[in-house]
Amino acid sequence: MVDLAIFQGRLYAGTGWNGVIGQVWRSQDGTNWQPVTTDGFGYDGNTVVSNFVVFRGRLYVGTGSEIGSAQIWRSKSGDSDSWTQVAPDGPGSTGNVTGFAVYKGVLYAAIEPAGGLGAPIQVWRSTNGSDWVTVTIDGFGDERNESTGGFAQFGGYLYLGTRNDVTGGQIWRTKDGKHWEQAVSDGFGDLANIKVESLLVHDGLLYAATFNEQTGLQIWRSADGMNWEQVLANGFGDSNNFSTLWNSATVEYQGQILIGTWNTADGGELWMSTP
Numbered sequence: 001m002v003d004l005a006i007f008q009g010r011l012y013a014g015t016g017w018n019g020v021i022g023q024v025w026r027s028q029d030g031t032n033w034q035p036v037t038t039d040g041f042g043y044d045g046n047t048v049v050s051n052f053v054v055f056r057g058r059l060y061v062g063t064g065s066e067i068g069s070a071q072i073w074r075s076k077s078g079d080s081d082s083w084t085q086v087a088p089d090g091p092g093s094t095g096n097v098t099g100f101a102v103y104k105g106v107l108y109a110a111i112e113p114a115g116g117l118g119a120p121i122q123v124w125r126s127t128n129g130s131d132w133v134t135v136t137i138d139g140f141g142d143e144r145n146e147s148t149g150g151f152a153q154f155g156g157y158l159y160l161g162t163r164n165d166v167t168g169g170q171i172w173r174t175k176d177g178k179h180w181e182q183a184v185s186d187g188f189g190d191l192a193n194i195k196v197e198s199l200l201v202h203d204g205l206l207y208a209a210t211f212n213e214q215t216g217l218q219i220w221r222s223a224d225g226m227n228w229e230q231v232l233a234n235g236f237g238d239s240n241n242f243s244t245l246w247n248s249a250t251v252e253y254q255g256q257i258l259i260g261t262w263n264t265a266d267g268g269e270l271w272m273s274t275p
Contacts, residue, residue, distance in 0.1 A: 003248045005052030007059040007078055012036070014061060016048025022063055024049050026078060036080050041073055051246070053100035055107045055129055060086075062097025062109060070097045070111055074129060086130050095119075099246055101151035103158040106177055108135070110160060112147035121148050121162060125177055140172050140180055150247030152199035154206040155225055159183065161196025161208065169196040169210060173225060183225050184208070193218060197243050198250040202257050202273075207231075209250060209259060211243040217261065240265040 003014045011030055016022035021044050024036035040046030045068040053060045059078050063071045072087035087109070099110040107126045113119035120139030126132045139145030142164065149161030149169075157173040164170055168187025174180045187193030187210065195211035206225055210218045216235020222228045235241035241261040244250055249260030257273040 002048055002245070003051050005054065005059065007052075007054055010078060012052060012059070012078065014049030014052060016046075016050070016064070020047065022046045022049040024061065036078065037083070041071070041083060041085070043068075043071070046071060048096070050097050051100050051248075053102065053107070055100075055102055058129065060100065060107070060129065062100065064096030064098075070095050072097060072109060072132075086126075087124070087132050098148045099150050099160075101153065101158060101160075103151075103153055103177060108151065108158070108177065110148040110151065119143070119146065121145050123148075123160065135178060136180065140170070140182070142167075142170075145170065147195065148246075149195060149197040149211075150199050150250070152201055152206060152247070154199075154201050157225060159199055159206065159225065161199060163195035163211065165194050167191070169193050171196050171199075171208065171225075184228065188218070188220055188228060188230070190218070195243070197245070198247045198259075200247070200250045200252065200257060202252050203255075207257065209244050213242045215239050216241050217243050219259075236261070236269070236271050238263070238266070238269075241269060 005012045010026045012026045021040040023038045025033045027033045045065045046063040048064040050064045051062040058074045060074045073083045075082040095113040101108045109124045111122040120143040123135040124132045144164045144166045145162040147163040152159045159173045162170045168191045171184035172180045173183045192214040193210040197211045198209045200207045205221045207221045216239040219232035220228045240263045243262040261269045
């Protein structure tokens with residue numbers, strides 16, 4: 001189960017990966033579930049339904065594929081027979097949709113290449129959800145930026161993290177959606193932070209969690225998006241907690257931060273900040 005969303009009073013879940021076809025399920029009470037699609041919207045190459053977003057009264061989903069192109073679908077009702085594809089297949093949107101953001105009335109989608117690595121990331125934007133233009137197709141000028149983390153809005157800017165196995169993860173930001181500047185480079189000074197995986201705004205600060213398989217994920221925070229301090233260094237005391245997944249497992253709840261970890265040795269964990 002990759003992502004969850006609430007739309008018109010129902011809870012939606014997207015699933016996939018591990019050799020299965022991406023699916024969407026929904027529930028009115030969180031306990032009883034009905035399928036929306038179990039066949040990747042009719043394309044068995046859609047091996048994951050990766051992200052949801054609500055934009056202009058419609059529910060959008062992004063898909064991923066290891067052999068084909070990322071797709072974006074939308075619906076007015078969420079019903080099984082109501083979905084239409086709004087972003088085309090092809091080299092313009094290959095791979096996985098790794099995140100959505102609605103910023104200043106415009107919908108943004110982050111795209112990573114097929115298979116996750118090997119080509120630079122892309123960012124797409126749309127004012128109506130149907131017509132898409134490319135913001136960047138070259139990894140913000142660095143072809144080694146091979147995948148993306150989650151979006152966040154903070155201090156009037158839209159932020160996005162990247163993966164870079166050579167020079168470390170980066171964070172980029174924009175005020176107009178078209179022109180981007182680098183806010184973080186070189187994995188916060190640690191090349192083992194190969195990706196800035198998730199971003200979250202909490203209590204007037206921007207938080208970033210990294211992907212680090214050597215010492216465990218790190219958490220950094222900033223009051224202005226440019227100057228950062230470290231608040232966690234070692235995967236909550238377990239180096240096997242090496243990452244989160246995009247923004248899908250990072251949330252603010254009842255005034256605290258909750259983070260779900262990616263841990264292939266001991267199983268995923270859930271951690272909560274303290275006041």
